[in-house]
Amino acid sequence: PVEPCTLVIFGGSGDLARRRLIPAVYNLLLDGLLPAKYAVIGLGRKPMTDDEFRTMVREGVVKHSRQALVQETWDAFQSHLFYIQGENEDPQTYHALRAKAEQVERDMHLPGNRIFYLSIPPSSFASVCEGLAHSGLATSADTAPPYSRIIVEKPVGRDLASAREINEVTGKVFDESQIFRIDHYLGKETVQNLMVVRFANSIFEPIWNHKYIDHVQITVSESEGVGTRATYYEEAGALRDMIQNHLLQLLCLVAMEPPYSLDPDVVRNAKMEVLRCLRPIVGQDVAQYTVRAQYAEGTAHDQPVPGYRREKGVNPNSITETYVAVKAFVENWRWSGVPFYLRTGKALPKRASEVAVQFKDIPQILFNANPAQPQPANVLTLRIQPDEGLSLRIISRVPGTRAQTHPVEMDFQYSDVFGCPSPEAYERLLLDVMAGDASRFMRRDAVEASWDWVTKILDGWAQQKLRWLPEYPAGTWGPVEAERMIQNDGRNWRML
Numbered sequence: 370p371v372e373p374c375t376l377v378i379f380g381g382s383g384d385l386a387r388r389r390l391i392p393a394v395y396n397l398l399l400d401g402l403l404p405a406k407y408a409v410i411g412l413g414r415k416p417m418t419d420d421e422f423r424t425m426v427r428e429g430v431v432k433h434s435r436q437a438l439v440q441e442t443w444d445a446f447q448s449h450l451f452y453i454q455g456e457n458e459d460p461q462t463y464h465a466l467r468a469k470a471e472q473v474e475r476d477m478h479l480p481g482n483r484i485f486y487l488s489i490p491p492s493s494f495a496s497v498c499e500g501l502a503h504s505g506l507a508t509s510a511d512t513a514p515p516y517s518r519i520i521v522e523k524p525v526g527r528d529l530a531s532a533r534e535i536n537e538v539t540g541k542v543f544d545e546s547q548i549f550r551i552d553h554y555l556g557k558e559t560v561q562n563l564m565v566v567r568f569a570n571s572i573f574e575p576i577w578n579h580k581y582i583d584h585v586q587i588t589v590s591e592s593e594g595v596g597t598r599a600t601y602y603e604e605a606g607a608l609r610d611m612i613q614n615h616l617l618q619l620l621c622l623v624a625m626e627p628p629y630s631l632d633p634d635v636v637r638n639a640k641m642e643v644l645r646c647l648r649p650i651v652g653q654d655v656a657q658y659t660v661r662a663q664y665a666e667g668t669a670h671d672q673p674v675p676g677y678r679r680e681k682g683v684n685p686n687s688i689t690e691t692y693v694a695v696k697a698f699v700e701n702w703r704w705s706g707v708p709f710y711l712r713t714g715k716a717l718p719k720r721a722s723e724v725a726v727q728f729k730d731i732p733q734i735l736f737n738a739n740p741a742q743p744q745p746a747n748v749l750t751l752r753i754q755p756d757e758g759l760s761l762r763i764i765s766r767v768p769g770t771r772a773q774t775h776p777v778e779m780d781f782q783y784s785d786v787f788g789c790p791s792p793e794a795y796e797r798l799l800l801d802v803m804a805g806d807a808s809r810f811m812r813r814d815a816v817e818a819s820w821d822w823v824t825k826i827l828d829g830w831a832q833q834k835l836r837w838l839p840e841y842p843a844g845t846w847g848p849v850e851a852e853r854m855i856q857n858d859g860r861n862w863r864m865l
């Protein structure tokens with residue numbers, strides 16, 4: 370059940386609010402999933418009236434909404450949108466916000482349930498949490514209802530120490546049950562399907578282990594370069610931006626033990642176990658188990674792309690990585706000796722994300738006409754985006770008189786079977802917060818465990834004292850070093 374609520378967005382005039390968050394709320398309305406009573410209050414630095422905010426949001430919805438703008442619903446929707454200008458660091462902001470929230474809640478007969486969305490840099494989290502507590506805007510978990518919940522956008526820190534600091538700061542004001550740390554990959558339809566494929570089918574789980582699986586590849590490939598986000602990205606890089614959260618969460622879903630129920634904490638405990646089992650990559654090992662690189666000048670979508678160090682806002686001597694490949698091991702009974710190859714990068718040939726589970730080779734006794742070319746192995750691929758779906762590569766006989774075999778794909782596409790487009794990740798996740806369901810959010814211990822693993826790699830990299838990173842031309846599949854890393858194991862990256 371979703372109770373009436375007020376959503377307050379810090380960073381309300383920013384990109385995320387305009388492109389993703391408010392269009393997500395609008396789509397929930399179109400799909401009849403919002404409670405009858407709700408309000409959205411944007412808070413930002415930019416001075417704007419409610420009406421100006423509505424006009425800005427309208428443009429965002431027209432450009433970025435999954436479903437087209439319908440004038441009638443828009444008219445109803447916009448009367449639920451409000452704006453207030455303020456600095457996050459200024460205590461006055463919170464008194465003004467409280468007055469505005471109370472007025473809106475009175476006018477719209479809302480019960481005072483509040484969700485605070487922190488779509489702002491982590492350096493402001495402390496001020497916001499203190500402001501919310503001192504002004505009485507936020508209620509504690511003990512006194513609810515009405516409830517107060519807080520949504521924390523990434524990055525939750527830049528290493529283990531800073532992540533702990535953020536968790537301390539938010540934890541002083543909010544109970545863990547009130548904190549929703551977002552990883553939007555967990556809201557993607559296909560990512561949610563990972564658990565269903567594994568645990569709602571009888572054929573996969575018995576072979577989901579080191580006896581039958583050769584290795585797993587998790588790829589999140591992006592075709593765009595750094596775009597307008599250089600200031601953020603320069604400080605982050607691909608390891609912090611993608612591996613620490615999205616790819617490690619995918620790895621957890623592939624590797625976790627079956628949870629005994631879908632209770633949020635039971636699922637999150639199962640994922641946490643995986644993070645605990647990750648073999649640390651420390652010191653000199655980074656050279657063997659990780660590859661980092663930067664895109665150089667190249668071509669994407671038939672357009673010339675400048676090298677990363679020549680992008681606007683990027684330090685010409687930057688050693689921020691735009692590509693990472695990691696060979697990870699989950700050291701438990703199930704996954705003993707099975708490598709998990711993770712790779713992600715910007716300015717690669719296309720936008721495509723997938724999880725591919727490659728099974729062991731069969732004994733090459735019966736059908737290998739050419740011993741130099743063994744039969745390809747079975748691969749189960751879960752396509753996260755685009756062409757959301759799942760496919761299984763099996764070997765079939767080629768019709769005819771010669772005993773020839775050929776790999777074929779058994780393929781399922783969401784769009785063919787279910788027709789309607791899936792809800793966007795942010796729609797699913799905002800609705801979860803309204804319903805108080807934390808299953809698809811990161812618990813404090815998981816955030817810290819992933820940062821712990823990632824920070825060790827960062828420390829190893831720092832010890833290398835590199836002045837330049839290996840490069841790959843924009844529009845290609847990454848550096849030769851990454852090819853070498855997997856080829857040294859007698860394997861290849863999948864062609865996407």
Ligand code: BG6
Pocket residue numbers: 591610
């Ligand atoms: C974000 C990263 O978390 O995920 C971005 O900060 C990245 O750098 C984005 O582009 C990718 O998300 P999606 O949903 O487009 O795959």
